[in-house]
Amino acid sequence: MPRRPRDPRLPDAASEGRLDELRERAASAGVVDAPGVRPAGAPMPLANGVAGTAGDGNGASAASGYYGRPLLKEPTWTWEVPLYFFVGGAAGAAAVVGATARAMASDETDLVRDARWVAALGGALSAPLLISDLGRPERFLNMLRVWKPQSPMSVGAWTLTAFGSSAGAAAFADLVGRRAADGDSRLAVPVRVVGDAAGMLAAATGLVMTTYTGVLVGATTIPAWNRSVSVLPIHFAASGLGAAVSLLELLGHDHPALNRLGIAAALAEIGTGVVHELDGDPAHAPLKEGSSGALVRAGGVLSGPVPLLLRLFGARKAAAVAAIAGSLLTRYGWVAAGRISARDPSLPLGLQEPGHHSEGIETP
């Protein structure tokens, strides 16, 4: 009868002997500073040659994190959100331009009217964009069940509500005021007062509309975003202003103030662009490299230098088209960069990689 082959999973005598030796040393010394046994046939990972393990330097370690897997989750925001950043930002700035024109250039009634309508339509379009991005759109009113100043999203929801209502009221008052001027003149004064008050409120909330999105994006865990939190509100406000005056110019207005504001917005965009291009922060790589970098850079060039030059040469409509395209690309670029930034665990984990900052990270 042939001898049955030994089951390779059973520990052999040598291993057993070694284990006894280790146990004895552990009992006497408390600590065993020596290698143990290799469990034959056990599913223990080998130290070299296996892809995706520590053996090839791509495993779990202080240099690569947990197999290089992302630490953070990517933003869930869909295409509606960057479009909302564009629409809401332009609408907010348009309300500011409209209220300022009403106060400082009262004979420019058509400019005031159109600025109010850009603000009102932008506000009206913002709500469905944000609602359709929700995972449960039918519950959008839950946004208004609490007031939470520590949540930029809550601040935004309330601001949009106030802005949409007041900008809509201002535009509607303008419409009624024009009808009243033709017929019943007794209505003209109260309608104008209500319209101006609504326009002022729309401008006040419009200032928040154009800027809070920078805080919304910046006060997150995404490194490419939170390292820019001090620049993003200024960047987004300039982007919104550039788009707002450009929309008014494309509607046929050629008031010199719009051109001046277009130049101011382009200069601010050049400033924020230079700040981002010059900092060597590795967190900002997605703003400069790859498809998201191309979007951000194209948006920056179309928002800053291009409209500035075109305006200096008097090509205001061309500058307007460039600034609107630039503002749109900027918003999509920043959201795309955030997605890519979330995939890289090196900054949030504080990994030991050359060229990466790790100040303030305590290595245990």
Add this chain to the structure above:
Amino acid sequence: MATTAFLTDSTLCIGCKACEVACKEWNEVPEDGLLFTGHSYDNTGALGASTWRHVKFVEQTPAIGCGGNDPALLSWQFSSDVCKHCENAGCLEACPTGAIVRTEFGGVFIQPDVCNGCGYCVVGCPFGVVDRREGDGRVFKCTFCYDRQLAGLQPACAKACPTQSILFGEIDEMRQRAEERLAELHARGMADAVLWDARDTSVGGTHAMFLLRGDPRAYNLPSAPEVPTVYQRDGWRAAAIAAGGLLLAAFGAFVAGGHD
């Protein structure tokens, strides 16, 4: 009600994933993909909307001691990851609907009947825990077994753990046991044993602590997590500057006059 916490002792974990199964069963968490990652024996991947416990399989060059392995083999550490239930919780602070609340046990709980799936908590979590569930639209994460705790029971994962790697109890007691266990491990020669407890960061401490061997970063546990609320101060200051500048520019542009 006592303030409670998890203490996950990875030196006792055998990688059986009973915690993952118990969590899915008790909380009726749906299946979220049967994938082969190639990352050791971990095919769960990461915590997410439908993964509330995740056993990590960390392969490292072995340290001699503790009956260390054959040098030809890697040391194998297992650690069951979970929502950290932060003291300053980024998700809770970001939530605009009030769906995310703190329970009387100190945990962070998402009310599924309130959440509208805005997703802002997803970018508010410094540990990548909370996520939106595809096909449902709402966000989900570990509930700290709020329902079981209300009934005086321990969470399902801790109950199912066969090696007491997942300990659950009053938070001060857990911290004390962690210190005792750490001292014991060090005395036994495991000099690389550490306690991960983010108390000295802006997160302000967590209700899930981890005893690990080696660098916590190998377990995707950041040494210096930041609750993103800390960035708001700079953000709102910049917003105020931007709003002021915008207003001044608008006035200036119109003050400078109209058509000649």
